[in-house]
Amino acid sequence: MSAPSKWPLPAAGTRFITPGFMVDTLKHHALTSDCYPTAMGYYPNASGHRMRRQQHDDNLLIYCVAGRGEVSTDGWSGSIGPGGLLLLPKNLLHEYQASARDPWSVYWVHFQGSSSEAFFRHLGFRRARPMVDAGRAPALASAFQGLMEVRHTGYSSQAFILAGNQLRFLLAQFAVEAGRQQSRRDRAVDLEQIQQFMREHITQNLSLDALAAFANLSKFHFSKRYKQLTGYSPIKHFLNMKMEHACQLLDATDMSIQAVASALGYDDPLYFSRLFRQTIGTSPRDYRASITR
Secondary structure (H helix, E strand, O other), X not given: OXXXXXXXXXXXXXXXXXXXXXXXXXXXXXXXXXXXXXXXXXXXXXXXXXXEEOOOOOEXXXXXXXXXXXXEEOOEXXXXXXXXXXXXXXXXXXXXXXXXXXXXXXXXXXXXXXXXXXXXXXXXXXXXXXXXXXXXXXXXXXHHHHHHHHHHOOOOHHHHHHHHHHHHHHHHHHHHHHHHHHHHHOOOXXXXXXXHHHHHOOOOOOOHHHHHHHHOOOHXXXXXXXXXXXXXXXHHHHHHHHHHHHHHHHHXXXXXXXXXXXXXXXXXXXXXXHHHHHHHOOOHHXXXXXXXX
16 A cells, blocks of 8 residues: 655654555455455644655545645646645555644544445545545544544444444545535535425425525526535425425324425325335325334
8 A cells, every 4th residue: 555654643643554465454354355455644734744645546635624735646736725635545656744734633544445435436536636625514524533432442343344434434524524515615506504494395396496586596597506516406305394294294193194294285196105115115195104113
C-alpha cells in the first residue's frame, strides 16, 4: 500500500497503520473485502506536512477541517481549505503540502476494496478536479474519530470488521454532505426550502406548476436542476415522500387504507393503492401485514 507521510506527529495527532496480517484478513472477509482501511490519521496544524507520490497503489481521502493546503495531480493543481475533500484514487499521481502561512488540519484515510471505484464515482470524483466541497460538518469529524478508535482494540478482527463498515458509512456520509453543499451553492434551487414545502403539503397533491412557482423558476429549468441535485424528478420525489408517510401511517396507526389514502389527498383508495405498489413494491394491505408479523 502507499505509505503515509513521515510528518513528525504531535501529541494531539494520530497516525495508525493497519498491520499486514489484518489487511489480509479484511481483504478476504465477506463483510469487508469491498471496503477496508489500511491507514488513517489526523494531523492538526500540520506545518511542514508534504507528500509526493510517483506510485500510488491504494485510495486516499484527505478532509481539511482548518487551514489550507496546496495540491497537484496529473492535469490539475489548486488549493484546498476548510470543508474540502481531496479524492486520490489508486494510480493517480499526486503531490500535496500544507500552506506555509496557514497550515491545514486534516483527517485522512487510505483504503482498498472492490467497491473503491464505485465510492469515488458516488462522491463525484473528476480527474480534472479531484476535490469536492463537503463543508465543515462536525458529524464528519466525529465519524473519522469513531473510525480511528480501532487503534485501541488490540487488533481485534471484530473491531476491524466494524471499522470497515464505519468507513463505508463515512464515504456515504461525505456524498450526502457534498450534495448539501452543492444545493446551498445553487441559488436557483433551495432544496431544503422546497422539500420543507413538500412536507408541509404532504396531505395535498402538488403539481409541477405549483412547485416550480414556489421555486420561482420555469417548469423546465426547475425539473432539470432538481433532478441533477437529487436524482429524482420533483413529482417523483414528492410521491416518494407521500408513500413514505403512508408507510408510517400504516405502521403506527389503525387507520383504514381508505383513511390513509384520504389523509394523503387521494379520493380514490384504489388509485392510492396502485401508486403505493408502484413505489413500495407491495400493496398497502400486504405492507401492513408484513410489519405486524
